[in-house]
Amino acid sequence: MNILALDTSTEYCSVALWHEGAVIEHCELAGQKHSEILIEMLDALLNEVGLKLTQLDGIAFGKGPGSFTGVRIACGATQGLAFGANLPVAGVCTLEALAEASGRPRVIAALDARMGEIYHAAYEKLGDVWTTVIEPCLCKPEEAPMVSGDNWFGAGSGFATHGNALAERYAGQLLGIDAGMVPQAAAIAALGAAQFAAGRGVDAAQALPLYLRDKVALKTSERVPR
Secondary structure, three states: OOEEEEEEEOOOOOOOEEEOOEEEEEEEEOOHHHHHHHHHHHHHHHHHHHHHHHHHHEEEEEEEOOOOHHHHHHHHHHHHHHHOOOEEEEEEEEEHHHHHHOOEEEEEEEEEEEOEEEEEEEEEOOOOOOEEEEEEEOHHHHHHHOOOOOOOOEOOOOOHHHHHHHHHOOOOOOOEEOOOOOOOOOHHHHHHHHHOOOOEEEEHHHOOOOOOOOOOOHHHHHHOOO
């Protein structure tokens, strides 16, 4: 099975190819140039392995949460490529991608959502399958949903921006933290391949974003301390 994967939900732009369990990934710090470099990165990856888009079995993409613009770029690129090559797609939650990339069995994933909030979810791996313990949500770090038990691993930029609040919230439950982790295409390829293997690929028109937030900026009056 050949699965192309991409993620543009953070300042990084990454693409990957899953081929029978082996993954090749390219990643660049893109800033705000994802739309300028994504297709070129995908073309370079396919040329490297000698495959055409029509030879793929599907496209997996980071559906969010994350940067609004970045998530829209991933969805738009996936739709265009999949429509053109008549391929199914699979959207992967970026928080679950953090859990997959961590290599740990119990993960609290948190991405900085700005405005004093985080995108948050918790996952536990049973065998080879991730179970969602806490559904993806938008919350203040000091109000993050609680988890039971210990030996949880914290992953993502939410721990970099709100490390003290999250450490206090999960006091005694965290065995480690990697605040530098970002969602990347290699993990999305692995999770997407599992979706396709289970027959859960969908039509390109369903390459839709997971935003979690409708409001993207504070009004001027809301920025003034009270």
